[in-house]
Amino acid sequence: MGVGYDSDDDTFEECPLADDLRLIAKQELREDEEIRTHSLRAMRSWIRKHPDIINCRVDAPFLLRFLRTKKFSVPMAQNMLERYLIIRELYPQWYRKMDVDDPVISDILDSGFIIPLPGREKDGRCVLLSCTGRFNAYKYTSDDMIRVFGLVSESLMDDPEHQIKGYSYANDYCGTTMGHLSLWSLTDVKRVVRMIQNAAPMRHKSTYFLNVPNFADKFLNICTSFLSAKFKNRIKFTNDVQEIHKLVDPKYLPKEYGGDIPMASLIADLKKKLRAQRDVILALDEMKININNKGKIISEIEDAQPELVGSFRKLEVD
Incomplete structure (x- = not known):
């Protein structure tokens, strides 16, 4: 048990x-x-x-x-x-079989699609950095994307600091293609938004959308249309990486974002932490x-x- x-x-x-x-x-x-x-x-x-x-x-x-x-x-x-x-x-x-050693999950993690940054933002919150362009939209599905995000989230949610201070999100859309958007049914977008607002036990405090291409505007407008006013007020769009530097000390960012840490090191640390929690997360099933x-x-x-x-x-x- x-x-x-x-x-x-x-x-x-x-x-x-x-x-x-x-x-x-x-x-x-x-x-x-x-x-x-x-x-x-x-x-x-x-x-x-x-x-x-x-x-x-x-x-x-x-x-x-x-x-x-x-x-x-x-x-x-x-x-x-x-x-x-x-x-x-x-x-x-x-939400089932969220296993860091599953080949699909492992490969997506190795891409650097999602990384909890090692440092905290200005209000002491955990920052989840996601890079849509690093997700292979021609190899994997939206279900795979959600499962990886769910795995990383589950690994964080028992921590009292995260429970109390909440989370900030930096979502980088650099490298996003129409292939990424075509993964999603409009119905699943609505379901995911409802899940985030009503069933995910996480205090979502701020969200940055970075480098959103013009063709993705409609996608994000539809996504955010399902959000409550409270959530909408916590969203900011920017193309300036300096905004992320204001959110979190650059020394905690990957080198690709003007930081000091190689992305490969952040990925290795994440997978090490996920393996340490592997049995607990799988037991959620x-x-x-x-x-x-x-x-x-x-x-x-x-x-x-x-x-x-x-x-x-x-x-x-x-």
């Missing part, structure tokens, strides 16, 4: 935080020891009594993903956890929820308006 599947409802874990994290957690998330302990017990009791949850992690690092994302609103955290489990059942091609009675939630996740049928192959390019 994997990590955290056998804790009692009243299990008490020490969750030590550095002073700066404790202050942020209190100010931004309402978290203190009493609220944290009460909320963890409430989550565990709810999971064990839930008629459809068959197996789920109940350890503190996992449950705190949801509680901290929802600022310790237990009902909202429960709703997000339920959606997280349902999405894993609905889309096994995205043991979680299970019965989705037969979840028609309303499933319809919200999968709903696609008629005009969204098709793919970006049909977009007109100016």
Whole structure:
């Protein structure tokens, strides 16, 4: 059995935080020891009594993903956890067998498509750098892209610093081709956006889109149209790499972005960390929820308006 599947409802874990994290957690998330302990017990009791949850992690690092994302609103955290489990059942091609040693995943990681930078940005957040042009759109699929992003995200989400401070994203579209856009159905774009907003236990704090080619504007306009106003307000478009230097100290960036670190070193470090967590991440496949009675939630996740049928192959390019 994997990590955290056998804790009692009243299990008490020490969750030590550095002073700066404790202050942020209190100010931004309402978290203190009493609220944290009460909320963890409430989550565990709810999971064990839930008629459809068959197996789920109940350890503190996992449950705190949801509680901290929802600022310790237990009902909202429960709703997000339920959606997280349902999405894993609905889309096994995205979330099952997220194995760093899978040949497809390993090859995509070796390309440098996505890298969590070793340093933190100005507000102390983890920065995920993605480089679309490094993803081989003629060899791999959008499902492969999502699975790799999911693997890297899962490797970060148990860290209390990331849970409390959140994440920033630098998405570089240099090298993007129509082949990359044609990987995506409009329906899947909407599903992914809904997943990010409603089922991913991550505090998404800021997003930079860098070097977006003109032909990709329509793609991103459609993607962002599905976002809430809060998410939209955290997005910035730029063609100036100096904006990324303002976000994060260049010494933590790859040399390709004016930094000091060879991309190959960042990739090797990432794969080393993923291998260290390999068993824990693969054990997520043991979680299970019965989705037969979840028609309303499933319809919200999968709903696609008629005009969204098709793919970006049909977009007109100016």
